[in-house]
Amino acid sequence: MSSRDSAMYPVEFKVNGEKRAIRVRAADILIHTLRNTIGLTGSKSGCENGDCGTCTILVEGLPIKSCLMLTVEADGKQITTIEGLTNSPIQNAFVQNQAFQCGYCTPGFIVNCVGLQNMLPHADEETIRVWLESNICRCTSYEEIHNAVKDVFR
Ligand code: FES
Numbered sequence: 001m002s003s004r005d006s007a008m009y010p011v012e013f014k015v016n017g018e019k020r021a022i023r024v025r026a027a028d029i030l031i032h033t034l035r036n037t038i039g040l041t042g043s044k045s046g047c048e049n050g051d052c053g054t055c056t057i058l059v060e061g062l063p064i065k066s067c068l069m070l071t072v073e074a075d076g077k078q079i080t081t082i083e084g085l086t087n088s089p090i091q092n093a094f095v096q097n098q099a100f101q102c103g104y105c106t107p108g109f110i111v112n113c114v115g116l117q118n119m120l121p122h123a124d125e126e127t128i129r130v131w132l133e134s135n136i137c138r139c140t141s142y143e144e145i146h147n148a149v150k151d152v153f154r
Pocket residue numbers: 044045046047048049050051052053054055056065066067068
């Protein structure tokens with residue numbers, strides 16, 4: 001490892017409204033920083049390849065897979081994780097529709113749906129279906145998840 005690989009860089013951002021000032025390596029990815037440095041373990045680490053969606057967070061209100069973002073790229077940004085959402089309509093709809101089993105994928109689905117609400121508040125059924133393709137669930141049939149999301153866009 002070269003000295004450049006191990007050098008630490010200052011990064012400041014807001015997570016769930018709270019200012020954070022930390023030091024990270026250039027190669028640190030945001031999902032690891034959120035979970036291991038900041039201690040917000042709601043966002044899950046799955047494929048770390050951009051495929052499963054378990055790590056989805058909001059950056060400036062837009063859904064981002066945090067395994068694909070370097071922590072230094074988040075400097076100056078506003079971040080929302082699942083811990084920053086309380087009693088939101090989509091969380092309630094997941095409960096009402098029993099849209100989870102183990103729950104590993106659930107934070108990513110919920111945050112991604114809040115991102116959809118932010119970007120396309122009148123999304124139709126086809127848009128919702130395509131949008132949800134960015135998240136994988138290994139437990140449910142997807143039907144309950146789709147029903148939960150459709151409920152909040154009715
Ligand atoms: S862990 Fe980020 S998309 Fe799978």
